[in-house]
Amino acid sequence: LICQSPHTKKAPSTPTMGNCLAGPKAAILRRENARLRAELSKAKAQAGIPPTPGLGPDHRNPKKTHKGKPEVVVIVDPYSSGQYLVQEFERQLWPMVGVQSSQELAGFWLAQFDEGQFAASVQHKDLKSTLKQLQEFKVVAVLPGSEPGVELAEELTGALGLPGNDPKTTRCRRHKYHMQERLREMNVRAIRQTFSNDVDEILKWQAQWGRWPVVIKPAESGGTDGVYMCFNEADVRSAVGKELGVLNCNGVVNDKLLVQEYLDGDEYIVNTVSYEGEHVISGILVYQKRKDPATKSITWENTRFLEPHGKIQDQLVEYTFRCLNALGIRHGAAHSEIMMTADGPCMVETGARMHGLKGPKITELATGLGTHELLVDIAVNEARVFKAILKQNYRYVLKKFSFETGLLNFGPDGILAEPIDVQRIRSLPSVVDVKETVKVGQYMPTTRDLATVVGVITQVFPTLEQCLADIAQIRKWEAEGFYVLEKPKPAAPAALAPPKGPSPKCSPMYAANHPVPFQLSPKPSFLPAGEVGELKL
Numbered sequence: 001l002i003c004q005s006p007h008t009k010k011a012p013s014t015p016t017m018g019n020c021l022a023g024p025k026a027a028i029l030r031r032e033n034a035r036l037r038a039e040l041s042k043a044k045a046q047a048g049i050p051p052t053p054g055l056g057p058d059h060r061n062p063k064k065t066h067k068g069k070p071e072v073v074v075i076v077d078p079y080s081s082g083q084y085l086v087q088e089f090e091r092q093l094w095p096m097v098g099v100q101s102s103q104e105l106a107g108f109w110l111a112q113f114d115e116g117q118f119a120a121s122v123q124h125k126d127l128k129s130t131l132k133q134l135q136e137f138k139v140v141a142v143l144p145g146s147e148p149g150v151e152l153a154e155e156l157t158g159a160l161g162l163p164g165n166d167p168k169t170t171r172c173r174r175h176k177y178h179m180q181e182r183l184r185e186m187n188v189r190a191i192r193q194t195f196s197n198d199v200d201e202i203l204k205w206q207a208q209w210g211r212w213p214v215v216i217k218p219a220e221s222g223g224t225d226g227v228y229m230c231f232n233e234a235d236v237r238s239a240v241g242k243e244l245g246v247l248n249c250n251g252v253v254n255d256k257l258l259v260q261e262y263l264d265g266d267e268y269i270v271n272t273v274s275y276e277g278e279h280v281i282s283g284i285l286v287y288q289k290r291k292d293p294a295t296k297s298i299t300w301e302n303t304r305f306l307e308p309h310g311k312i313q314d315q316l317v318e319y320t321f322r323c324l325n326a327l328g329i330r331h332g333a334a335h336s337e338i339m340m341t342a343d344g345p346c347m348v349e350t351g352a353r354m355h356g357l358k359g360p361k362i363t364e365l366a367t368g369l370g371t372h373e374l375l376v377d378i379a380v381n382e383a384r385v386f387k388a389i390l391k392q393n394y395r396y397v398l399k400k401f402s403f404e405t406g407l408l409n410f411g412p413d414g415i416l417a418e419p420i421d422v423q424r425i426r427s428l429p430s431v432v433d434v435k436e437t438v439k440v441g442q443y444m445p446t447t448r449d450l451a452t453v454v455g456v457i458t459q460v461f462p463t464l465e466q467c468l469a470d471i472a473q474i475r476k477w478e479a480e481g482f483y484v485l486e487k488p489k490p491a492a493p494a495a496l497a498p499p500k501g502p503s504p505k506c507s508p509m510y511a512a513n514h515p516v517p518f519q520l521s522p523k524p525s526f527l528p529a530g531e532v533g534e535l536k537l
Contacts, residue, residue, distance in 0.1 A: 066138035069136065070095065070138065071137070071139075072094075072096060072120075072139060073096050073097070073139075073140060073141045074097045074099055074141070074153075075142075075143055075149075076100075076145060076152050076153040077099070077146045077147075077149030077152075078096075078112075078149075079109045079113070079145055079149075080146040080147075081145075081355060081358070081359055081360050081372070082144070082149075082354070083145075084361055085145055085360075085376070087372075088373055089376060092376060092380070094376075094380055095119040096117065097120045097137060097139075098117065098122070099122045100113060100121070100122070101149050102124065102148070103123055109146070119137075120137075122134070124152060127155060130156070131159055131160075139160055140162075141379035141380060142160065142162055144332075145353075147356070148250060150352050150353055154166075154352070163276075163331045164332065165328055166328055169327075172327050172328065173328070173329065173350065173352045174220065176258055177193065177219045177258055179327065179347075180260075182327060183327070185326075186325075188319075188323055189344065189346050190347065191347070191348070192209060193258060193259060193260040196256055197244055197255060202216075202236055202259050203233055206236070206259070209261065211261065211262070212230070212231050212262075213229045213230050213262045214230050214236070214260065215259070215260045216228045216236065216239040216243070216257050216259050217243075217257065218246075218252070218258065219254075219257070219258045220248070220250055220252040221248035221250050221252065222356070225451060226242075226243045226248055228243070229262065239257075244256075244257055264339075264341060265339045265340045265341040266286055266287070266339070267286070267287040267289065267337060267339050267348065268285065268312075268316055268338050268340060268345075269283070269285040269303065269336065269338075270284055270316050270320040270338060271284075271333070271334070271359065271371055272324065272333070273333050273334075273371060273374045273378060274324060274330055274333075274334065275378045275387075276330065276383075277330045279320075279321050279324055280386055280390055281308065281317060281395045281396060282363055282367070282374055283305060283362075283367065283371065283396065284306045284308060284313050284316060284317075285304060285305050286303070286304050287303055287337075288300075288301045288302050299406075299447055299450075301406055301408065302405040302406060302471065304401070304402075304403050304467075305362065305366045305367075305402045306398075307398050308395040308396050308397070308398060315345055316338055316345055319338065319344070319345040320336050320338065320345075323347050323350060329352055331378070332353075332378075333371055334352055334353075335351040335356070335359070336351075337349055337350070354371050354372060354375065355371060357404055357456070358458060359371065362402050362458065365460045366398060366401070366460070367397060368397070369396065373385075400462050401463065401464045402461075403430075403457075403458075403459040403471065404456060404457070405456070405457040405471055405474070406450075406453040406454075406455070406456060406457075407420070407425075407453065407454045408447040408454065409445070409446055409447050409452075409483055412446065413443070413445045413485070414444060414485030414486055415441065415442070415443060415486050415487070416439065416440050416443075416483065416484070417484045417485060418440065419439070420438070420455065421482070422436060425457060428470040429461060429466055429470065430460065430461035430466050431457055431458070431459055433458040434458075435455055435457075436455040438455070444483060444485055454483070459471075
């Protein structure tokens with residue numbers, strides 16, 4: 001039951017947006033998605049970005065055939081960092097079919113879909129109809145482009161008889177509660193937890209466990225959406241009251257919440273690519289987070305790319321490989337988040353897809369080989385590069401230090417009165433890109449989680465000291481009043497007021513980061529035109 005396929009029968013405890021919204025609500029959502037897609041097309045046109053950059057229209061036309069059928073690669077939900085995957089297949093002249101797993105995902109996902117990138121596009125309704133639409137092609141690989149596409153991608157690989165992870169155990173890779181229970185079943189260190197919609201039941205579990213704080217979060221969301229650190233009973237009741245029944249950023253209603261022991265220690269990322277049950281490390285990173293008892297929140301500050309070897313790295317690699325094997329990840333990318341506690345590493349969660357944000361591109365800049373490039377290698381190039389790395393101790397070489405650093409507002413909230421001084425930030429030696437998420441006249445919240453970070457900076461430089469010095473300078477500017485705010489007037493328009501609704505953490509931040517192309521740095525070597533931002537870690 002823990003590992004049953006979610007597409008054969010979705011567990012009642014995790015209804016999706018498509019199951020829960022009908023009638024007027026569904027119509028409103030569809031109109032909003034259409035509006036966001038139109039805004040994306042307009043923004044691209046204004047920025048001079050062609051619908052399919054780089055190779056022109058011919059790349060979409062399949063040239064290779066198998067028994068008369070054109071050979072293609074299928075990418076399910078090519079959103080977020082999945083765009084790097086699309087661009088790498090384009091560069092290698094592979095035509096693709098883009099499959100959208102649902103038309104009722106949040107608008108910031110759907111607005112990123114560009115039909116011009118694909119030989120054909122499919123809007124998934126059910127497995128039978130999707131397979132029928134793919135019959136005209138010889139599908140050589142199916143890959144998820146982002147977290148929402150993991151389940152369907154695994155189901156398609158199983159139905160088509162392609163290399164992939166067993167769709168019968170998808171639940172263990174997608175649902176955070178079942179993931180931890182699978183690790184425990186396989187005698188791998190896992191988080192102590194409960195999964196409930198009853199506050200009294202949660203408090204009873206905590207009393208048996210007997211320790212504060214505990215962490216409350218959705219089981220199928222992402223980033224730090226809906227994550228609360230609770231220090232007492234009142235905190236638990238408040239967190240449950242705010243998040244239970246909310247539609248989270250991955251389009252799933254939180255009809256139950258995950259309650260877990262608080263893991264004290266540093267949190268790390270281990271990015272991997274797997275092929276035929278063997279694993280290669282594409283990157284190890286560490287989060288710096290700020291834990292604030294006043295707001296009961298855990299705020300992301302930056303993510304740093306680490307050297308591949310070291311005492312901690314060696315422990316992380318050994319533990320991650322055990323987790324991947326336990327969760328049945330034998331093929332494709334994985335993005336694992338692990339806490340290094342006093343008694344060793346403990347998995348927070350694993351996504352059977354690439355690192356979000358600009359993770360694949362940062363990996364490429366730091367090591368010379370992006371996760372997206374390695375994933376394409378195992379998909380269509382017989383894992384030539386993968387096998388070579390596997391022979392060389394399955395780890396990367398760090399060429400440059402790199403960071404993803406948040407712009408943070410730890411002062412009062414308000415309306416942004418003057419533009420954020422992006423040029424001053426870009427003048428710092430290690431900064432290659434800046435993306436602010438709040439514009440003049442918009443509401444700027446006090447930063448309490450990933451969704452209320454007010455911008456993201458990308459840093460790449462040969463020395464660690466320069467990267468750290470630039471972060472220190474940015475924090476100094478912020479402490480001195482870097483953001484010029486004014487208080488909202490009593491009759492402020494709703495658009496300028498603090499966001500309200502079922503899931504406030506899904507609205508302004510994600511809308512600002514996902515559909516709008518990056519404003520590129522004057523240092524042009526970082527990103528080609530048209531790459532789309534993504535703030536989901």
